[in-house]
Amino acid sequence: EAVPRSAIELRCQCISTHSKFIHPRFIQNVNLTPSGPHCKDVEVIATLRDGREVCLEPTAPWVKLIIKAILDKANTKPETVS
Amino acid sequence: EAVPRSAIELRCQCISTHSKFIHPRFIQNVNLTPSGPHCKDVEVIATLRDGREVCLEPTAPWVKLIIKAILDKANTKPETVS
Numbered sequence: 001e002a003v004p005r006s007a008i009e010l011r012c013q014c015i016s017t018h019s020k021f022i023h024p025r026f027i028q029n030v031n032l033t034p035s036g037p038h039c040k041d042v043e044v045i046a047t048l049r050d051g052r053e054v055c056l057e058p059t060a061p062w063v064k065l066i067i068k069a070i071l072d073k074a075n076t077k078p079e080t081v082s
Numbered sequence: 083e084a085v086p087r088s089a090i091e092l093r094c095q096c097i098s099t100h101s102k103f104i105h106p107r108f109i110q111n112v113n114l115t116p117s118g119p120h121c122k123d124v125e126v127i128a129t130l131r132d133g134r135e136v137c138l139e140p141t142a143p144w145v146k147l148i149i150k151a152i153l154d155k156a157n158t159k160p161e162t163v164s
Contacts, residue, residue, distance in 0.1 A: 029115040034106065034152045042156035058156035067149065070116045074124035074140035 012039035014055035021062050022046065022054065024069060030056075032067075094121035096137035103144050104128065104136065106151060112138075114149075 013033070026048050033043040044056040044063060056063045095115070108130050115125040126138040126145060138145045 024116065027116065028118075029113055031111055031113045032149060032152050033111040034109065035155060036110075042152060044153075058153050064153055067114060067153070070114050070124060071126075071140050071146055071149070073117060 010038055012041055012043065013045060014041065014043050017044075017055045017057040017060075019057055019060065022048070022056075022066075024066050026050075027066065030067060030070065032058075092120055094123055094125065095127060096123065096125050099126075099137045099139040099142075101139055101142065104130070104138075104148075106148050108132075109148065112149060112152065114140075 028047045028049050031043075031045045031047070033039070033045075035042050042058045044058045044067075046054050046056055048054060058064075110129045110131050113125075113127045113129070115121070115127070117124050124140045126140045126149075128136050128138055130136060140146075
């Protein structure tokens with residue numbers, strides 16, 4: 001759990017995925033890793049507010065919705081660039 | 083750049099965002115951080131294959147497409163659960 005994710009990963013990080021819904025308020029951030037030579041799986045790892053890291057199922061509708069919700073919140077900001 | 087992202091962040095991580103398209107093949111992973119008390123902005127930070135970290139604009143259509151593409155790739159895996 002303490003391995004910095006900025007290091008190049010050499011293998012899959014997730015052994016299993018959490019299937020139950022996690023409320024977005026408990027999610028500190030979400031990390032998406034495409035599949036690649038290091039791992040054939042797409043990996044979605046949520047860091048919770050209590051510091052725990054949880055692997056989420058990338059195909060689960062609620063996971064996609066949470067990611068969409070995070071991005072959509074950015075849309076509601078007023079434009080600051082002229 | 084070397085700060086482990088699993089630590090609780092106390093402020094915004096992005097000073098500015100990269101606006102030009104980055105090909106997904108150069109992206110090692112993407113980290114999404116919802117806005118919160120630590121930072122009013124939604125932050126999308128891509129780690130590139132060369133180790134660099136780049137802040138992306140969460141409202142940019144190409145950024146959303148890349149995130150969608152990463153998740154959609156998970157759909158093409160054959161089902162392994164009976």
